[in-house]
Amino acid sequence: MTDSFPQILRRDPRAEWIARNRLHPLHDSVMAANGAEVRGPSGLLRKNPHVIGFIGPNGIKRIDRANTSSGLMAGKKRSSTTQDVELPLHQVIDPTGYIVVVPDMVGGRLTTHDKDILGLGHSLIKEYADNMAVVAVCFGESKETQFELAGVDRLIHLSSAEYEGFSPEARLAALQHIHQIYQPKHWLFPDSINGGTDLASRLSARIGERAAAQAWQVSIAQTVCRGASASLDIKRETPRILMLLEECGNAINETRHEVLPLTLDRFEMTDTRIEDNGLVDVDPNAVPLAEAEFILSAGNGIHNWEQFHACAKALGATEGASRVAVDDGFMPRARQVGASGTWVTAQVYLAVGISGAIQHMQGIGQCDKVIAINTDAGCDMVKRADLAVIGDSEEVLQALMALANERKGVLLDDALPKEENHVA
Ligand SMILES: Cc1cc2nc3c(=O)[nH]c(=O)nc-3n(C[C@H](O)[C@H](O)[C@H](O)COP(=O)(O)OP(=O)(O)OC[C@H]3O[C@@H](n4cnc5c(N)ncnc54)[C@H](O)[C@@H]3O)c2cc1C
Numbered sequence: 141m142t143d144s145f146p147q148i149l150r151r152d153p154r155a156e157w158i159a160r161n162r163l164h165p166l167h168d169s170v171m172a173a174n175g176a177e178v179r180g181p182s183g184l185l186r187k188n189p190h191v192i193g194f195i196g197p198n199g200i201k202r203i204d205r206a207n208t209s210s211g212l213m214a215g216k217k218r219s220s221t222t223q224d225v226e227l228p229l230h231q232v233i234d235p236t237g238y239i240v241v242v243p244d245m246v247g248g249r250l251t252t253h254d255k256d257i258l259g260l261g262h263s264l265i266k267e268y269a270d271n272m273a274v275v276a277v278c279f280g281e282s283k284e285t286q287f288e289l290a291g292v293d294r295l296i297h298l299s300s301a302e303y304e305g306f307s308p309e310a311r312l313a314a315l316q317h318i319h320q321i322y323q324p325k326h327w328l329f330p331d332s333i334n335g336g337t338d339l340a341s342r343l344s345a346r347i348g349e350r351a352a353a354q355a356w357q358v359s360i361a362q363t364v365c366r367g368a369s370a371s372l373d374i375k376r377e378t379p380r381i382l383m384l385l386e387e388c389g390n391a392i393n394e395t396r397h398e399v400l401p402l403t404l405d406r407f408e409m410t411d412t413r414i415e416d417n418g419l420v421d422v423d424p425n426a427v428p429l430a431e432a433e434f435i436l437s438a439g440n441g442i443h444n445w446e447q448f449h450a451c452a453k454a455l456g457a458t459e460g461a462s463r464v465a466v467d468d469g470f471m472p473r474a475r476q477v478g479a480s481g482t483w484v485t486a487q488v489y490l491a492v493g494i495s496g497a498i499q500h501m502q503g504i505g506q507c508d509k510v511i512a513i514n515t516d517a518g519c520d521m522v523k524r525a526d527l528a529v530i531g532d533s534e535e536v537l538q539a540l541m542a543l544a545n546e547r548k549g550v551l552l553d554d555a556l557p558k559e560e561n562h563v564a
Contacts, residue, residue, distance in 0.1 A: 159188075163523040230395040232293045235273035239264060240324040241292075242315070243276055244334040247487065248283035250290050252506075253330045253386045258291040260358060260389025261328055267360045272325065275402060277318065279303040279311055287399045291392035294402045302409070305416035306335075310409060312342045317407040319347055324380075331355070331383035333431075340383045351381035356388050424458040429475065429482040432458035434490075435507075437477055439500075440464040441493015441514060441533050448492070451537045454544040460484065462494045478503035493533045496521030513537070 158170045171188065239261040243254035250258075261274040273293035278284075280303050287295060296318065302310040318324070327343060330336035331354055344351040357364035360378055366385065367374040424432065436452045437460035438445075452459045461471035463478060477484055479499040489507040494500060496512075496519055504510060512525035513536045522528040529536050 163520050165523065227289070227394060227396045230291075230293070230397050232271060232273040232398070234271070235293070236270055237268075237272040238275050238294070238322050238324045239272060239326045239328065240275045240277060240318065240322070241328045242336065242339060243278065244330050244332055244336050245278055245280075245282065245284065246334050248281050250284050250287070251330070251334075252391070253332060255290050255391035256387055256389045257328050257330055257384050258389075259391045260384065261326075262291050262392060263389055264326060264358065264360055268325070274397075275322070275324070277315065279307070279314075280305070288396050289392065291395070291397050292399050293397050295399050296402045296404060298404070302412070305418070306414065307412070307416060308338060308342055309412040309414055311339055312346060313407065313409050314404070315339065315343050316346055317404060319343070321404070326378075327381045329381070329383050331385055337383055340381055344381050349380045351383055352376060352379050353383045354385055355382045356385040358382060358384070358388060424452070424456055427458050429458060429460060429477070429484055432460075432484065433487045434458065435460045435477070435484055435486045435488070436490045436492065437461060437494060438465050438471065438492055439494030440468075441495075442470070444534050444537075445470055447534060447537055447541075451541045451544075454541045454548075455490075457490065458486075460489075462497075462500055491521050491525070492537065494521050495519045496524055 155170050158164045158166050161167060164170075241254070241257050241261050243250055243257065245251070245254065258274060258276065265272045265274065274291055275294040275296060276287065276292040277296045277298070279298050281299065282297060284290075298311075298314055303314070315327075319327075327340070329340035331340075337353070340351055340353075343349075352363045352365050354366040354370075355363045356366060358378060363376055363378045363382065365374045365376065366372075424434070427433075429435070434455070434457045436448075436455060436457035438448050439462035442448050442465065449459070459471070459475055460477040460482075461475045463476055463481065465471045466473055466476045466481075473481075476482065477500060478497075479502040481503060483503045483506065485506040486504075487508045488511065489504050489509070490511045490513070491504075492513045494512070494514070495516070498520075501520065501524060509527070510521075510525045512519075512521040512528040513533055514522055514528065514530065515532060516522070517528070517530045522530070
């Protein structure tokens with residue numbers, strides 16, 4: 141009986157609409173249900189190139205750069221469904237060798253750059269087809285809680301006071317000691333201004349191994365490095381020490397790792413001549429927008445510009461702006477964030493009165509945490525944000541400024557010498 145009826149295709153227009161709207165809160169769950177193939181409005185089966193793992197016509201596999209699929213982005217609505225999934229444990233018993241990664245750990249946490257490099261460590265081990273482990277060496281205070289999801293098989297955490305701040309001599313002594321004991325197959329460092337390049341260069345000079353800088357395609361046989369201001373590629377044999385660019389590898393997102401501690405026995409520390417006197421106060425607006433860690437960005441929803449500048453000053457934030465704010469003459473062109481402005485990589489991007497047009501979103505794709513202040517709870521910036529405050533920009537900035545100043549007052553009090561510390 142059923143054979144005489146044609147197969148009726150049942151469509152769900154709402155699900156199709158959500159599948160097309162990547163910013164919809166239910167987008168991920170609908171896509172997960174549909175997989176990589178979606179039935180289009182014409183009835184044709186469409187392949188969805190945005191699904192993680194999709195292999196494009198050029199043979200390149202789409203990776204989960206933001207790690208949203210493994211539930212690593214705590215606080216994001218989209219990860220809540222996957223957070224409980226226990227990933228398979230990757231164990232390395234009695235490793236035959238080591239690949240050592242020295243992550244930057246900016247702010248005490250692994251950066252996306254660090255995670256790319258840990259991922260690369262594992263792909264090199266796969267190529268070697270050997271029972272090797274990836275070791276991470278961390279200095280100073282660590283706030284990282286997800287080493288196991290980033291691919292760390294073994295961890296050397298040197299947390300004593302001599303490794304805090306800018307301490308290249310102490311760190312180099314530790315790396316040299318690790319080199320003598322473990323004889324790593326490779327040393328992997330981020331090629332970055334956050335310490336990776338500096339340490340890698342020092343280690344390279346100390347142990348007499350020529351490092352590869354600006355490396356971005358690495359196999360066990362050959363390394364491709366960017367040269368001449370990234371205008372050409374230089375191929376060379378893969379050396380022991382590598383300074384790696386972002387996106388040199390795929391961050392781990394399918395396995396859990398053991399993070400077993402490796403201890404170092406005592407070693408002789410040479411005299412240190414460099415003293416870290418702490419950070420110097422700089423004008424946040426003197427920091428190039430592309431390098432700023434904390435950006436307060438203004439859009440068309442700012443109506444009190446004096447207050448905005450005062451708030452940026454109180455928060456110690458670098459100022460950014462949407463194109464509308466720039467076109468209207470409220471902010472200089474150099475402050476524009478977005479596709480036709482600057483692409484920023486801030487740890488925190490605070491968008492005030494910015495709707496979240498795609499051209500603006502392109503510029504903030506690499507930001508770690510986005511906070512939106514907007515009157516429109518349904519705008520794209522609020523959908524993208526990790527935290528949103530729905531309210532009038534002027535009122536919220538006023539409250540924020542008051543809090544910042546209050547906190548500064550507390551810090552100033554803390555900084556004042558206490559009576560018992562006075563020397564008679
Ligand atoms: C080729 C091209 C390139 C472009 N490049 C860029 C680019 O690089 N960067 C860029 O930013 N744009 C760019 N644009 C422009 C982009 O399309 C948007 O027009 C622009 O980003 C919108 O800026 P906005 O969000 O500040 O303004 P609007 O879209 O007007 O949004 C204002 C927001 O403020 C909110 N708001 C209003 N009043 C208040 C209040 N009192 N309190 C709190 N919130 C309030 C509103 O709800 C709204 O969400 C480009 C466009 C084109 C065509």
